[in-house]
Structures are given as structure tokens and as C-alpha cells.
Amino acid sequence: MRGPAMNLVSDILADKGATVYSIDKNAMVLAAIKKMVDHGCASLLVTEGDAIRGIFTERDYLRRIVLEGRTSKTTPVVDVMTERLIVVEPKTSLEECMALMTRERIRHLPVLSDRKLAGIVSIGDVVKHMSQQQAAEIRYLTDYITGKYPG
Numbered sequence: 001m002r003g004p005a006m007n008l009v010s011d012i013l014a015d016k017g018a019t020v021y022s023i024d025k026n027a028m029v030l031a032a033i034k035k036m037v038d039h040g041c042a043s044l045l046v047t048e049g050d051a052i053r054g055i056f057t058e059r060d061y062l063r064r065i066v067l068e069g070r071t072s073k074t075t076p077v078v079d080v081m082t083e084r085l086i087v088v089e090p091k092t093s094l095e096e097c098m099a100l101m102t103r104e105r106i107r108h109l110p111v112l113s114d115r116k117l118a119g120i121v122s123i124g125d126v127v128k129h130m131s132q133q134q135a136a137e138i139r140y141l142t143d144y145i146t147g148k149y150p151g
Contacts, residue, residue: 009097009111009121010090012129016118020110023056024045025078029065032056032077042122043108046081052117054081057108087112094126101126 022045023032032044036058046054056077064080065072087110088097096110099124111118142148 007094007095007130007133008090009088009092012121013090013111013119016125020045020117020120023077024048025053026076027062029072029075029077029080033072043120045110046077052085054083055085055108056081085110087111090118094130097121097126118123124130
């Protein structure tokens with residue numbers, strides 16, 4: 001019988017791809033929100049030229065625009081983004097990602113490979129992948145126990 005599969009960030013990126021949406025730090029928050037809605041994503045990396053300067057998330061919008069009474073039409077993303085980026089590598093385990101997200105109270109992790117952006121994973125991506133993996137393992141074990149698998 002095989003052992004449990006190692007779940008890695010690279011597994012998620014293989015399924016969802018490496019597309020990462022970004023926005024210039026000087027863009028207005030309204031443009032960022034529109035881009036997030038258009039692409040069905042909950043975060044954007046904030047850039048200055050080719051450099052990543054932070055991340056802008058739905059949570060940033062709620063906390064720093066709505067609660068502070070700012071307007072998304074006149075507030076630049078740089079004023080409300082999260083500057084401190086916590087990143088992982090493709091070889092990071094999903095269990096480690098979950099622990100990191102829980103400890104740091106974040107929902108998105110940019111993925112760097114050889115210091116280059118390789119993608120981004122969300123808590124939803126991690127939970128979905130781990131649930132699918134568990135379902136596959138349960139099916140395998142059930143088939144093995146009932147004799148459907150010639151192990």
C-alpha cells in the first residue's frame with residue numbers, strides 16, 4: 001500500500017496555473033477593486049515597475065477604506081495595501097501554508113521560485129486541494145479494504 005501523498009504548493013500551481021494579477025502602487029483603489037471583480041480574485045500584488053511592493057486584499061479594502069471613511073476613487077493603493085509580504089516556495093507543504101496563514105491571519109501567499117514570482121495560493125486553494133486529496137485517499141483505502149484494488 002502506498003503512503004500518504006505529500007501535498008505541496010507546486011501541486012496547486014500545476015492545477016490552477018501561475019497567473020497573478022497585479023496593480024501599480026499609484027493606481028486608485030477603485031481601479032484595484034474593479035480589476036479584482038473582473039478577474040474573480042480577492043487580492044492583487046502591488047507593483048512599482050517590476051518590483052513587488054505589497055499586496056492589496058478585500059480585507060485591506062474593508063479595514064482601510066470602508067472603516068476609515070476613505071473613498072476608493074481618490075485613495076491610491078499604496079496608502080492602504082499591506083506592505084509586509086509573507087511568501088512561500090513551490091516545495092512548501094500545504095500543511096505549512098495552513099499553519100502560516102492561521103498564525104499570521106492572512107489568506108494569500110505569493111509563491112517565489114528562485115526569487116521570481118511563480119504564482120499565488122489562497123486559503124481556498126489550499127483547503128480545496130487538501131479536501132480533494134483526502135477524498136482520493138479515502139476512495140483508495142475503501143477500494144483496498146473491499147478488495148477492489150489489487151494491492
